Amino acid sequence: MTTETENIESLVNRRYEHGFVTDIDSDSLPPGLDEDVVRAISARKEEPEFMLEWRLRAYRLWLEMREPTWAHVHYPPIDFNEISYFSAPKSDKDRPKSLDEVDPKLLETYDKLGIPLHERARLAGVAVDAVFDSVSVATTFKEKLSEAGVIFCSFSEAVKNHPELVQKYLGTVVPQRDNFYAALNSAVFSDGSFVYVPKGVRCPMELSTYFRINAANTGQFERTLIVADEGSHVSYLEGCTAPMRDENQLHAAVVELVALEGAEIKYSTVQNWYPGDENGKGGIFNFVTKRGDCRGANSKISWTQVETGSAITWKYPSCILRGDNSVGEFYSVAVANNFQQADTGTKMIHIGRNTRSTIVSKGISAGRAQNAYRGLVRVMPQARDARNHTQCDSLLIGKDCGAHTFPYMEIKNPSARVEHEATTSKISANQLFYCRQRGISEEDAVNMIVNGFCKEVFKELPMEFAVEAQNLLNVSLEGAVG
Amino acid sequence: MLEIKDLKASTGDTPILNGLSLTVKAGEVHAIMGPNGSGKSTLAQVIAGHEDYVVTEGSVEYKGRDLLELAPEERAREGIFLGFQYPVEIPGVNNAYLLKAALNAKRKHHGVDEVDAFEFLKLAREKMALLGMDPKFLNRGVNEGFSGGEKKRNEILQLAMLEPELAILDETDSGLDIDALKAVAQGVNALRSPDRAIVLVTHYQRLLDYVEPDVVHVLSGGKILRSGDKSLALELEEKGYDWVREAANA
Numbered sequence: 266m267t268t269e270t271e272n273i274e275s276l277v278n279r280r281y282e283h284g285f286v287t288d289i290d291s292d293s294l295p296p297g298l299d300e301d302v303v304r305a306i307s308a309r310k311e312e313p314e315f316m317l318e319w320r321l322r323a324y325r326l327w328l329e330m331r332e333p334t335w336a337h338v339h340y341p342p343i344d345f346n347e348i349s350y351f352s353a354p355k356s357d358k359d360r361p362k363s364l365d366e367v368d369p370k371l372l373e374t375y376d377k378l379g380i381p382l383h384e385r386a387r388l389a390g391v392a393v394d395a396v397f398d399s400v401s402v403a404t405t406f407k408e409k410l411s412e413a414g415v416i417f418c419s420f421s422e423a424v425k426n427h428p429e430l431v432q433k434y435l436g437t438v439v440p441q442r443d444n445f446y447a448a449l450n451s452a453v454f455s456d457g458s459f460v461y462v463p464k465g466v467r468c469p470m471e472l473s474t475y476f477r478i479n480a481a482n483t484g485q486f487e488r489t490l491i492v493a494d495e496g497s498h499v500s501y502l503e504g505c506t507a508p509m510r511d512e513n514q515l516h517a518a519v520v521e522l523v524a525l526e527g528a529e530i531k532y533s534t535v536q537n538w539y540p541g542d543e544n545g546k547g548g549i550f551n552f553v554t555k556r557g558d559c560r561g562a563n564s565k566i567s568w569t570q571v572e573t574g575s576a577i578t579w580k581y582p583s584c585i586l587r588g589d590n591s592v593g594e595f596y597s598v599a600v601a602n603n604f605q606q607a608d609t610g611t612k613m614i615h616i617g618r619n620t621r622s623t624i625v626s627k628g629i630s631a632g633r634a635q636n637a638y639r640g641l642v643r644v645m646p647q648a649r650d651a652r653n654h655t656q657c658d659s660l661l662i663g664k665d666c667g668a669h670t671f672p673y674m675e676i677k678n679p680s681a682r683v684e685h686e687a688t689t690s691k692i693s694a695n696q697l698f699y700c701r702q703r704g705i706s707e708e709d710a711v712n713m714i715v716n717g718f719c720k721e722v723f724k725e726l727p728m729e730f731a732v733e734a735q736n737l738l739n740v741s742l743e744g745a746v747g
Numbered sequence: 748m749l750e751i752k753d754l755k756a757s758t759g760d761t762p763i764l765n766g767l768s769l770t771v772k773a774g775e776v777h778a779i780m781g782p783n784g785s786g787k788s789t790l791a792q793v794i795a796g797h798e799d800y801v802v803t804e805g806s807v808e809y810k811g812r813d814l815l816e817l818a819p820e821e822r823a824r825e826g827i828f829l830g831f832q833y834p835v836e837i838p839g840v841n842n843a844y845l846l847k848a849a850l851n852a853k854r855k856h857h858g859v860d861e862v863d864a865f866e867f868l869k870l871a872r873e874k875m876a877l878l879g880m881d882p883k884f885l886n887r888g889v890n891e892g893f894s895g896g897e898k899k900r901n902e903i904l905q906l907a908m909l910e911p912e913l914a915i916l917d918e919t920d921s922g923l924d925i926d927a928l929k930a931v932a933q934g935v936n937a938l939r940s941p942d943r944a945i946v947l948v949t950h951y952q953r954l955l956d957y958v959e960p961d962v963v964h965v966l967s968g969g970k971i972l973r974s975g976d977k978s979l980a981l982e983l984e985e986k987g988y989d990w991v992r993e994a995a996n997a
Binding site for chain 2: 418690694695696698699700701702703704705706707709713714716717718720
């Protein structure tokens with residue numbers, strides 16, 4: 266048994282590969298938050314009046330709110346006055362028109378991450394809106410998208426060029442007062458992505474954004490809004506990595522999805538932020554509010570996430586099934602290693618008639634990590650014939666980690682059919698020995714077992730992302746053996 | 748091929764093997780018999796390299812090399828196969844996937860081109876037909892929900908695919924009905940060749956009716972008490988193990 270423990274410990278110890286800092290001068294606001302900071306952010310972004318008013322309202326709401334404490338995570342108190350709320354690459358004014366004009370150092374950064382932007386964008390046919398720190402610096406394939414009438418741009422651009430759309434939909438899924446972090450985000454959000462797919466249009470390519478946290482001590486407050494008009498279809502990919510840092514970095518994003526009648530949105534995330542070192546030092550605090558609103562009948566929203574990073578993950582991508590016959594899906598793989606803490610899950614709110622939701626959650630814990638699934642299925646009184654199926658599986662690697670499941674169900678209509686299945690399993694020494702006796706190395710064996718465990722979720726990811734996710738999982742657990 | 752000298756091994760503080768010596772030559776089939784707790788399975792596990800067992804004295808040479816220096820996966824790639832007494836279930840991992848990974852790990856180690864999915868499938872189907880196995884087996888999770896007999900057949904399929912030089916089958920015959928036993932025996936006999944050695948660890952004479960051993964050993968108290976030809980197995984069946992123990996103590 267002791268040899269097993271040693272194995273676990275030595276093998277769990279693997280360094281974060283993407284730990285480096287790109288040396289680009291940042292034009293940051295000094296740390297601290299008050300109304301002047303909110304005004305300064307809005308002014309720097311040359312926002313219209315309505316946007317400033319919206320931010321200020323959010324800021325005032327935030328002042329009245331408290332940090333939530335119900336999640337199964339522990340961390341030292343965050344001093345919100347030690348955070349700088351804006352940071353942009355210095356050459357903000359003359360932003361590059363194409364990749365050729367992009368700061369070569371940034372491109373180098375992407376290379377280190379294994380994201381050759383030109384290659385990837387061209388070969389994979391993926392439009393990339395790269396968010397580097399807070400301001401978008403490269404957008405590709407815009408022309409092809411605009412031919413189809415699809416708007417895909419940074420949030421700041423959307424505020425300038427499509428204020429009517431922003432005003433119509435912003436905050437309608439996640440209101441400013443929704444929760445502490447959403448309110449904070451609403452006040453100080455830096456940038457993010459905006460997508461609008463017009464009626465009846467099938468977006469001709471997967472839309473993809475790479476987020477990256479770079480400037481020291483800068484909270485990141487991304488804001489993403491995706492609107493799929495009637496009968497349209499869009500698939501959106503989000504992937505992130507961050508450089509190594511000693512102090513904890515706060516990240517509080519808000520993502521809002523709106524699916525009108527007959528529309529379908531597929532939102533896939535691979536999240537690989539710095540999780541902290543093997544002693545739990547450093548790492549990103551990730552407090553995210555992601556919510557989709559199936560506003561129209563027969564609409565569908567599908568969340569797929571692979572979460573391997575962050576010191577703390579607090580994230581519940583949710584679906585409001587408002588339209589009749591609407592469908593919500595949540596497929597998740599959450600990996601927690603070393604001292605990582607993940608409290609993640611989903612909410613499915615059934616309002617319309619004959620609405621359906623599926624939840625498949627796979628939690629993997631290794632080292633001393635704690636991994637919690639927290640899911641709510643709520644069937645409102647008017648939601649006749651609602652159906653939900655929840656499957657919640659945990660895999661433990663080693664003996665010092667933990668898995669927790671908190672399913673909540675609130676069923677207010679007797680015609681609802683709700684199913685919940687949960688399992689917990691371990692990678693055993695015997696399974697590993699069996700594989701090794703067949704000539705397969707310990708690491709390959711762990712990868713094989715973990716990938717087998719996650720199969721149901723990976724098959725929901727777009728092809729190119731699925732391979733990446735699988736590799737990421739292998740890297741995250743490299744050595745995590747028990 | 749395999750040369751074990753004065754081997755002592757323990758798990759935790761409990762000594763199990765107490766100076767065991769055994770020589771197995773290429774082309775031979777050995778049967779190791781003995782009562783429960785005599786150390787049969789421990790011997791198999793030590794040869795395969797299970798970390799729960801610590802070798803305290805003695806040596807094990809395999810093809811002229813010190814076997815104890817090699818990690819379990821290296822031993823496997825060098826041609827040692829252990830048919831497990833209790834094959835583990837690995838849910839969600841496709842049987843074919845494991846088998847292909849195992850085959851390719853070995854091929855890579857020997858500098859041979861890895862097989863692709865098509866070659867693999869062709870090979871696997873051939874072997875399965877030979878063993879009378881349903882090809883659907885390949886698409887199931889490794890031993891997931893398999894009956895006892897299916898698990899043992901699966902071990903034999905792996906054996907047939909990997910074509911080891913030294914195969915150790917740890918009570919592969921126990922708990923099998925007669926059809927499964929014949930299938931296992933057929934798989935083992937198909938592997939017999941002048942370049943290979945097979946060690947059958949078993950409780951019963953039954954398997955030896957179908958796979959004829961060259962040498963039979965009686966293991967008791969962590970030592971080999973007696974070795975002989977196949978008639979020894981019949982004698983054991985008739986008289987039990989006490990007889991050998993008494994003879995050894997006399």
